[in-house]
Amino acid sequence: MSFxxxxxxxxxxxxxxxxxxxxxxxxxxxxxxxxxxxPLVMAAARWAVVFVVLLPLVWPERRAIAHSLRRDWKxxxxxxxxxxxxxxxxxxxxxxxxxxxxxxxxxxxxxVFIILISWGWYARRPSRLEGAGLATxxxxxxxxxxxxxxxxxxxxxxxxxxxxxxxxxxxxAIYTLxxxxxxxxxxxxxxxxxxxxxxxxLTLPFAAFQxxxxxxxxxxxxxxxxxxxxxxxxxxxxxLFSYGVDRxxxxxxxxxIHLMPVFSSAFAALFIGERLFLYHAAGFVLVAGGxxxxxxxxxxxxxxxxxxxT
Numbered sequence: 126m127s128f129x130x131x132x133x134x135x136x137x138x139x140x141x142x143x144x145x146x147x148x149x150x151x152x153x154x155x156x157x158x159x160x161x162x163x164p165l166v167m168a169a170a171r172w173a174v175v176f177v178v179l180l181p182l183v184w185p186e187r188r189a190i191a192h193s194l195r196r197d198w199k200x201x202x203x204x205x206x207x208x209x210x211x212x213x214x215x216x217x218x219x220x221x222x223x224x225x226x227x228x229x230x231x232x233x234x235x236x237v238f239i240i241l242i243s244w245g246w247y248a249r250r251p252s253r254l255e256g257a258g259l260a261t262x263x264x265x266x267x268x269x270x271x272x273x274x275x276x277x278x279x280x281x282x283x284x285x286x287x288x289x290x291x292x293x294x295x296x297x298a299i300y301t302l303x304x305x306x307x308x309x310x311x312x313x314x315x316x317x318x319x320x321x322x323x324x325x326x327l328t329l330p331f332a333a334f335q336x337x338x339x340x341x342x343x344x345x346x347x348x349x350x351x352x353x354x355x356x357x358x359x360x361x362x363x364x365l366f367s368y369g370v371d372r373x374x375x376x377x378x379x380x381x382i383h384l385m386p387v388f389s390s391a392f393a394a395l396f397i398g399e400r401l402f403l404y405h406a407a408g409f410v411l412v413a414g415g416x417x418x419x420x421x422x423x424x425x426x427x428x429x430x431x432x433x434x435t
Contacts, residue, residue: 137372140365141381147362149388151354152228153396155217158350163339164217167351169325169332172210174355175363176321179314186315194319197308201319204307208300210324213359214331215293222286229386231290233266238298239379247302255376258419262383265411269386273404301375304367313364320363380419383412 158167183190194201205211220228236259243249251259271277307316335341343351370378387409394401 133372137369141369141378142384144362144365144369145381145384146388147358148385150392151358152389153392154350154354158347159217159221161347162341163335164221165214165328165332165335166341167217168210168214169328170351171213171355171359172321172324174352175317175360176325178356178360179318179321183315183318186312189310190315190319193308193311200306200308201323204300204303205320205323205327207296207303209320210328212293212296212300214328215289219286219289219293223284223290228290229270229389231287231294232385233263233270233383235294235298235382236379238295239301239375242298243302243376251376255380255419258415259380260415261418262380262412262415265408265415266383266386268404268411269390269408273402298379301370301379304370304375307367313367316367317360317363377419381416384416387412
């Protein structure tokens with residue numbers, strides 16, 4: 126039996142598309158849980174599931190993990206703060222005081238921040254194709270989020286929750302760029318396990334306080350939801366996203382983040398009965414076209430001088 130060879134870039138883009146699909150489903154599930162689960166509790170529980178699921182899988186690597194935690198603790202702590210449980214808590218805390226539409230709008234700026242930070246910090250200028258792809262997909266995202274009426278952007282009002290989510294967006298952009306520096310001595314599973322361990326140590330005390338203060342009671346629906354966003358969304362998407370960024374670079378991975386509202390709309394239509402309209406189709410086409418346009422060429426390799434900046 127013969128197999129058609131698949132390039133590492135094709136696998137990376139497939140991994141990133143799957144990542145955005147999982148993130149899109151997370152929006153639907155998390156919105157359903159936020160009425161009964163406080164933000165810090167949800168963030169801590171989400172990463173606790175990751176820790177429990179990964180523990181038996183990475184047990185053979187326990188010595189390598191312990192060694193990396195001692196040697197690379199500053200880097201792992203920084204990556205946890207930027208992309209682990211604390212960043213997740215920031216998103217949920219902001220969403221609790223804002224709206225899903227505002228979250229979608231702010232998430233759509235992640236690729237912009239990735240390009241700007243990459244340009245300013247690593248001296249990597251975006252190509253014309255990347256710029257055109259980013260602009261095209263951004264217009265598509267906005268069409269979906271404002272229901273086809275771009276004029277409504279002029280009347281949006283933002284609050285403190287939006288500032289929290291904006292902070293989460295910026296730190297996620299930095300996390301995406303710093304992923305290339307993750308300890309190469311650890312497998313992807315071991316790396317994510319280290320993030321979950323550090324993240325739980327940082328967030329559990331605050332989550333426990335919020336749990337007691339809010340008098341949280343979890344039913345079957347809540348436990349199943351947490352299991353899904355922990356084991357499937359967080360674990361699988363973190364591994365796939367790290368793999369994709371390793372192969373194609375942060376900028377092109379960032380552009381594909383614009384697929385997230387496409388999947389969110391599709392899942393909302395499939396599972397909670399929301400209707401799809403013509404502006405959804407127009408937005409889908411623009412986002413997909415922009416993503417393809419921005420990913421036409423392979424990621425250029427950073428110079429050793431730029432890569433060594435910290």
